């Protein structure tokens with residue numbers, strides 16, 4: 095049995111993105127322990143300010159960061175569900191990463207540069223986009239870079255599964271259901 099932490103970041107509980115999250119959670123819960131951090135529902139403060147930086151540099155973390163780090167330490171798998179906003183992550187998710195995946199917790203620097211400290215065996219990223227795959231073209235090759243490579247792999251998670259559900263605004267309901275039906279196999283790979 096795996097322990098999976100889902101970090102979910104979309105403001106609308108009626109969105110397709112929420113349906114993606116819901117399907118992933120219900121699938122995993124059939125045989126695994128699952129916890130969710132719903133960043134909008136939590137009203138998580140995403141601003142890494144001067145006080146935070148000063149505390150982090152002094153080796154301290156504020157209570158809200160410590161609570162999120164404890165959730166991450168509880169899990170052996172991480173999953174992220176969010177929409178593509180301005181070719182990147184929503185600001186709330188970016189700010190969560192800025193504050194929670196802090197120096198000394200998620201990574202450190204040594205003579206050879208950054209060294210990841212996260213112990214998780216695997217991570218899964220499920221993203222929705224407004225632009226169809228055919229229009230994204232080669233630009234889609236750049237999409238995983240900041241989250242998969244610059245964040246999760248940098249922090250030590252070697253295996254990062256990545257799935258983008260593209261053009262979800264314009265596709266038919268049947269297409270959307272077919273996308274949701276891809277989630278059980280992705281969940282299975284995450285926990286295998």
Ligand SMILES: Cc1cc2nc3c(=O)[nH]c(=O)nc-3n(C[C@H](O)[C@H](O)[C@H](O)COP(=O)(O)O)c2cc1C
Nearest residue numbers: 109110111112177178179180181222223224225262
């Ligand atoms: C602020 C904002 C920025 C967005 N930026 C992009 C973008 O850069 N590329 C893209 O394909 N879609 C973009 N979209 C569309 C969202 O990705 C799309 O609405 C979402 O993935 C659809 O899922 P939902 O219906 O569950 O929200 C943006 C939407 C918003 C609200």
